[in-house]
Amino acid sequence: MKVVKFSKLAMLAGLTAMFALALAACGGDEPAADAPVVEAPVEKPTLIFSDLNWDSAQIQNAIVRAIAERGYGYETDAVPGGTIPLMQALIAGDTNINMELWLPNQQEAWDEAYKSGDLKKIGKSLEDNWQSGYLIPQYTADANPGLKSVSDLPDYVDLFKVTATGDKGRNIGCIPGWECEVINEKKLIAYGLDDTYELVNPGSMAALDAEIVDAFTKKEPILFYYWGPTSLANRLNTELGGYVLLEEPAHSAECETAEPAWGCAYPLSEVLIIMRTETAAAAPDIAAMLGKYDFNAVNQIAASNYMAESSGTYAEVADWFLQNTEDWKSWVTAEAEAKIAASY
Amino acid sequence: MAISSPSNKKEKRWKGFDIKNHKALILGSVGFLAFSAIVLAVLGPAVEFPIKIGRTISEGIDDSIGWATTSGAWFLDPTSDGVLRFLLLIKDFFEWLPWPIFIVATVIGSYKTAGRGIAIFAVVSLTMMGSLGLWVSAMETMALIVVAVILSISIAVPIGILAARSNLLDTILRPILDGMQTMPSFVYLVPAVMFFGIGDVPAIFATIIYAVPPAIRLTNLGIRQVSSEIVEAAMSFGTTPRQLLLKVQIPMAVPTIMAGINQTIMMALAMVVIASLVGAGGLGEDVNRALNRFQPGEALLSGLGIVFLAIIIDRVTQAAANERQKALMGER
Numbered sequence: 281m282k283v284v285k286f287s288k289l290a291m292l293a294g295l296t297a298m299f300a301l302a303l304a305a306c307g308g309d310e311p312a313a314d315a316p317v318v319e320a321p322v323e324k325p326t327l328i329f330s331d332l333n334w335d336s337a338q339i340q341n342a343i344v345r346a347i348a349e350r351g352y353g354y355e356t357d358a359v360p361g362g363t364i365p366l367m368q369a370l371i372a373g374d375t376n377i378n379m380e381l382w383l384p385n386q387q388e389a390w391d392e393a394y395k396s397g398d399l400k401k402i403g404k405s406l407e408d409n410w411q412s413g414y415l416i417p418q419y420t421a422d423a424n425p426g427l428k429s430v431s432d433l434p435d436y437v438d439l440f441k442v443t444a445t446g447d448k449g450r451n452i453g454c455i456p457g458w459e460c461e462v463i464n465e466k467k468l469i470a471y472g473l474d475d476t477y478e479l480v481n482p483g484s485m486a487a488l489d490a491e492i493v494d495a496f497t498k499k500e501p502i503l504f505y506y507w508g509p510t511s512l513a514n515r516l517n518t519e520l521g522g523y524v525l526l527e528e529p530a531h532s533a534e535c536e537t538a539e540p541a542w543g544c545a546y547p548l549s550e551v552l553i554i555m556r557t558e559t560a561a562a563a564p565d566i567a568a569m570l571g572k573y574d575f576n577a578v579n580q581i582a583a584s585n586y587m588a589e590s591s592g593t594y595a596e597v598a599d600w601f602l603q604n605t606e607d608w609k610s611w612v613t614a615e616a617e618a619k620i621a622a623s624y
Numbered sequence: 625m626a627i628s629s630p631s632n633k634k635e636k637r638w639k640g641f642d643i644k645n646h647k648a649l650i651l652g653s654v655g656f657l658a659f660s661a662i663v664l665a666v667l668g669p670a671v672e673f674p675i676k677i678g679r680t681i682s683e684g685i686d687d688s689i690g691w692a693t694t695s696g697a698w699f700l701d702p703t704s705d706g707v708l709r710f711l712l713l714i715k716d717f718f719e720w721l722p723w724p725i726f727i728v729a730t731v732i733g734s735y736k737t738a739g740r741g742i743a744i745f746a747v748v749s750l751t752m753m754g755s756l757g758l759w760v761s762a763m764e765t766m767a768l769i770v771v772a773v774i775l776s777i778s779i780a781v782p783i784g785i786l787a788a789r790s791n792l793l794d795t796i797l798r799p800i801l802d803g804m805q806t807m808p809s810f811v812y813l814v815p816a817v818m819f820f821g822i823g824d825v826p827a828i829f830a831t832i833i834y835a836v837p838p839a840i841r842l843t844n845l846g847i848r849q850v851s852s853e854i855v856e857a858a859m860s861f862g863t864t865p866r867q868l869l870l871k872v873q874i875p876m877a878v879p880t881i882m883a884g885i886n887q888t889i890m891m892a893l894a895m896v897v898i899a900s901l902v903g904a905g906g907l908g909e910d911v912n913r914a915l916n917r918f919q920p921g922e923a924l925l926s927g928l929g930i931v932f933l934a935i936i937i938d939r940v941t942q943a944a945a946n947e948r949q950k951a952l953m954g955e956r
Binding site for chain 1: 690694697704705708709712810815817818821822823824900901902903904905912914916917918
């Protein structure tokens with residue numbers, strides 16, 4: 281037995297030695313092959329984007345990556361994931377740009393990271409164009425002309441009743457764990473709807489979207505919380521007959537803290553572009569570009585429509601965007617604009 | 625190096641490699657290398673696949689799902705309603721059940737079947753779940769599991785019996801069951817929402833898809849395992865096929881079927897968090913919410929709740945199966 285073992289060991293050692301030799305030989309060749317390469321490249325950080333798992337973030341990432349690569353000569357990468365893990369990745373330095381930090385949904389995490397000085401607000405993303413509230417389909421609104429505002433809802437309980445909610449109407453709420461989940465609960469009480477409506481947890485965005493599309497396809501009445509312009513809201517408008525936003529009292533800072541709290545509409549969301557501080561310092565041209573960056577609702581809807589029509593990838597949408605729209609030219613330097621145009 | 629080693633055995637084995645015996649292998653390798661070289665030379669290293677039909681097929685599937693949800697409504701809606709009403713009944717029961725009664729009943733039950741150790745574990749873990757504030761969620765999860773498992777068993781046992789009696793069905797079933805167990809659940813979760821609406825019903829259906837295969841497999845196996853001598857003996861006493869199945873084969877297979885059901889319960893519990901992604905409540909929802917808020921502590925506690933439930937149910941059902949096995953051995 282021992283003899284056999286020794287021979288196995290000897291063979292292993294021999295193989296390892298040969299492998300090491302081969303490696304060393306390769307290693308020895310490399311510098312020689314690389315030697316005639318041009319002068320040392322300028323030290324540019326690789327831009328690593330948080331590839332958040334929803335459409336608008338991925339479209340924006342693709343566009344900014346294309347601009348950074350083609351116009352400014354950066355290498356870029358993207359790490360896919362959900363909101364929470366990617367925020368942790370950004371704080372840990374595994375990624376260095378996040379194109380969509382939603383406030384107040386991530387207020388706590390952002391406040392903490394901002395205090396530490398590791399992260400920096402670079403610009404605004406989608407701001408002022410985005411809103412959220414309670415929606416009903418256009419066909420439901422047409423069939424029920426009296427249903428215009430949240431205060432009309434108690435008269436229409438029967439319309440939204442389902443088996444799971446018994447005598448109450450079904451009000452599909454927000455994703456569990458998001459700030460809007462808590463706010464929706466407060467609103468239900470503030471509007472006096474807690475006796476007549478039940479907030480139903482959709483579980484995840486995929487399930488929420490599936491439920492909405494299914495109801496719209498079958499022309500069934502549905503009352504749900506949503507936000508837009510998202511690709512789904514856009515699809516409801518273009519393909520499925522449209523939606524109506526129920527009226528709510530205007531938002532004010534006081535109503536958030538009044539008793540009962542939140543008897544008013546959602547404020548316009550704040551969506552920030554944030555970067556790690558050291559990356560912003562190492563890539564000042566990108567930080568400056570993102571400061572001017574303004575991917576507004578018109579751009580968003582155009583890109584989203586193109587994507588739906590072409591069934592293309594996000595990278596293809598970005599290429600289309602840079603070749604067929606004008607807005608981005610005001611974000612970049614003249615030099616970068618020329619380089620991007622030349623690259624196609 | 626290996627050749628020069630002092631081991632005789634090694635040398636013998638090396639000498640045993642006779643080229644004559646490996647002609648096919650050598651010819652094949654040479655042929656393969658030549659083919660690769662030609663492909664590389666003609667087409668280059670990044671060869672595009674000539675046919676692309678993925679998108680056409682996936683869009684066709686999307687369309688047929690859309691079609692099925694509308695034109696299948698006559699079947700889907702009552703099914704969904706029936707399952708939901710059954711679940712609401714069980715849920716109401718678990719919600720109504722005062723916790724001391726649940727704990728005492730569980731302890732007595734686990735002491736009787738699984739012994740003192742598990743009874744003590746049940747007391748400690750259930751009181752802990754209560755004091756951690758997980759009770760209501762745990763009961764909701766229990767209701768979900770009970771419904772999913774009852775439905776699974778009522779599907780699995782008949783199919784398992786049929787598969788045991790027909791080799792053809794067994795052959796057809798095997799890859800389907802493999803698919804059900806390995807297909808990522810997210811894939812059928814969203815269509816389930818389109819079929820059954822948001823909430824507990826699609827969650828139960830997704831759970832059944834994932835959890836039903838072991839019960840089918842082990843029912844099949846259990847009946848096939850009943851020894852041919854016993855079957856022959858029963859036949860010689862003049863049993864009808866019906867009696868053979870109901871009075872001989874199924875009773876003999878019960879321990880194996882129980883093992884399958886035990887697996888089904890465990891897999892159903894493993895689906896709890898995924899089920900919460902389509903709006904199912906309970907401990908899974910707590911985990912989902914905690915993770916969306918980055919509260920790993922909360923998530924871990926709710927996750928432990930699932931583990932506690934799993935351990936108690938697992939030990940009790942396993943002990944019951946063992947007891948049945950022992951009883952059978954005694955009978956023989």
